[in-house]
Amino acid sequence: MTAQIINGRDVASRIQDGIREEVTAFKEKHGFVPGLAVLLVGEDPASAMYVRMKGRRCESVGMNSYTNTLPADSTQGEVIAAVRAFNDDPAVHGILIQLPLPDHIDEEAVLKEVSLAKDVDGFHPVNIGALAMKGRTPTFTPATPTGCMTLIAETGVDVSGKKAVVLGRSNIVGMPMSLMLNNANATVTIVHSRTQNPAEIIKSADILIAAIGKPEYVQADWIKPGAVVIDVGTNQVDDPESERGYKWVGDVDFEGGKEVAGAITIVPGGVGPLTIASLIQNTMKAAKMSVGEEI
């Protein structure tokens, strides 16, 4: 059996086509376009690259994008002042704080400053609290796990009642992912560095989300035949055969895994494009909320 290969670029591109139309209609009606503001502290090249990609994608759907880059040695007060400036700016509908922040900055205190109406990354503690609690609906949900849910939906598999294993428990992916799968009525197990016999638990998963950042950690024979495998990992590994000397691989052995899984994402081009698409969807939603439109 060969798995359905999930190409995130195609899915993201379809979502963005829809958003582009919405932006056009929104502009005609309201005279302005949605704007996403990104705050970047320091000059980490990977972060800077992500920020540029987000900006380009915004522009491609007709949204405005703004970036404020602060020096790595900015004070807590300076970072918070930059957040507040975005909060007060009526042209900004969504605010993204590029994580991680430098070590001397209190991340929680900064994320808490983001206006709830503009928290398109869904990391305000109130949004995470609402995600955790039954009967509450967060205004926004974090982009990467939201994108993973979209990719699972693409396969046509009904999450309800399925066994889901989330590999990794980061604040950005694993934790909100496990809450979202639980809210969708999956039976969720979180596997992490202290888990004993991870292979055995992973093998029980109808839906596997791999988000631990270990290159090709999940072996093909750890995958339940027919499972949906969503690989969030993007790991750079040496590749003497490639001109640039390296290649990107996920947290799952893709070549082996695609012979066992029912559906599997490619890396790169699987989850990554959906993260940005989800962020743009959230920004569209924030802009609609700002003019009191039903969402």
Add this chain to the structure above:
Amino acid sequence: MTAQIINGRDVASRIQDGIREEVTAFKEKHGFVPGLAVLLVGEDPASAMYVRMKGRRCESVGMNSYTNTLPADSTQGEVIAAVRAFNDDPAVHGILIQLPLPDHIDEEAVLKEVSLAKDVDGFHPVNIGALAMKGRTPTFTPATPTGCMTLIAETGVDVSGKKAVVLGRSNIVGMPMSLMLNNANATVTIVHSRTQNPAEIIKSADILIAAIGKPEYVQADWIKPGAVVIDVGTNQVDDPESERGYKWVGDVDFEGGKEVAGAITIVPGGVGPLTIASLIQNTMKAAKMSVGEEI
């Protein structure tokens, strides 16, 4: 094998003895005692009974307790005004909103009103958000799961690396319980009404927390030999042999379970007393915070 029987009354009583001493020392130093305020909306007899028990327990450790009982048809505004009055009252260090609130009241909006410094039940969305996120520490954690963690610690079993199954995903017990066990490095699975083959998953648990409110749902042969079983259920069932015509049973078959488990809580008298003890611990902490004492 017969399990270690966990008697929550003994554990709670030991905790309360410690708090009683702390209250005495606190009063000598500061001239006042900690106070817990409870807001009860409506006249549900079970809720009224819990509130009375909390009041009595506070008094037994030398704390003040206040209860504001509002009629069941109170408006949202009246309920929020009552919360704010507690927020503003310097004699009140901890505030408890007795749940559930009547259906016409927006629970989330009410819980959000509780001052973070007085949120001894840990249900403010910011406290739940902090519980969910790595590297954050909630000021207070919900009383029942905190009590369960205390009972697990009583058995001497190290949670880290163990497989834990949480049966039920309520906001009050299951959800915060799963987050606390994950934070303690257990490998956590949440089992709920949509789970397929719950018995099989339950059987894999080194630590089982049962909190679904189904009398004796967990059969003895679903329990892993040697497991720690914490039974949060308190279900009233008919008992023609008893004078009052009913008895209380947990979510686990206790008689069968104690022959298989390594440790098991009794019902009643297992988790219940710990819930109140945890609430009192949190109120002590809130009072210390109010005078700037290290906690």
